[in-house]
Amino acid sequence: MSFSRPNFSEATNTRLRLKDYSPFSGMCVTCLDGCPGYCEIGRSAIRGREYIYPKPYGKVTSGSQKDYPVDFSHFNINGTCVGAQGVAADPDVATFPNVDIELRLGDIKLRAPWFTTGLGSTFIARDNWEGVAIGSALFGTMVGVGENVCGVDPEAEFRNGKVIRSPEMERRIRLFQEWQRDGYGGVIVQENVEDSRFGTLEYVIEQLGIEFVEIKWGQGAKDIGGEIKLPDIKRAKQLKDRGYIVFPDP
Known part of the structure; x- marks a missing residue:
């Protein structure tokens, strides 16, 4: 099972002609002869590696679109509500700015x-x-x-x-x-x-x-x-x- 989404992305301003696609290649389930080439394969066939780089070049930072099965939202981090360390256990001393x-x-x-x-x-x-x-x-x-x-x-x-x-x-x-x-x-x-x-x-x-x-x-x-x-x-x-x-x- 792939957690990636190959061959089309908002980052590269590419899309597929069809809703359904092959999970192995990211190509439309039927790749049409004469298609203008909306996907990364079609665009890069004309413009080369330039078209698989996030756009607009030099103006963006980009992140991964891989949909992992586990992320930090699945974990709860619980702190403690009692005691104090490194400071007096006094509500007038252990304040947020006094860190x-x-x-x-x-x-x-x-x-x-x-x-x-x-x-x-x-x-x-x-x-x-x-x-x-x-x-x-x-x-x-x-x-x-x-x-x-x-x-x-x-x-x-x-x-x-x-x-x-x-x-x-x-x-x-x-x-x-x-x-x-x-x-x-x-x-x-x-x-x-x-x-x-x-x-x-x-x-x-x-x-x-x-x-x-x-x-x-x-x-x-x-x-x-x-x-x-x-x-x-x-x-x-x-x-x-x-x-x-x-x-x-x-």
């Missing part, structure tokens, strides 16, 4: 024990960085700059294959630092294979004052999202010259 979830990790001070995922070179990460960075700074937690930010920055400058300036990276770090309060939180910068070739971590540590880094050894569980869509041949050639895999080869 301390601060955390210390060595010299790192966090007002809350979490941090954002790495927001890398994708358009949606770039366009929403301001709110995420400022919010994290005000709240006193960590924010992650994802991979490829320097390499994909069209205004970045390189010398002998190493990055010496990236306005986009500088913008991201500066936004957090301008709103940071009392030394809480910080910026984590990721490095992947391409970043290591560019010397990204050396650049952000030595020139931008970054103290926290994350070295990646692959894409992990990421099924999509490890790529960007380029608007023109000029950008395609620029990234090709910087050593990125560009498909089709410009």
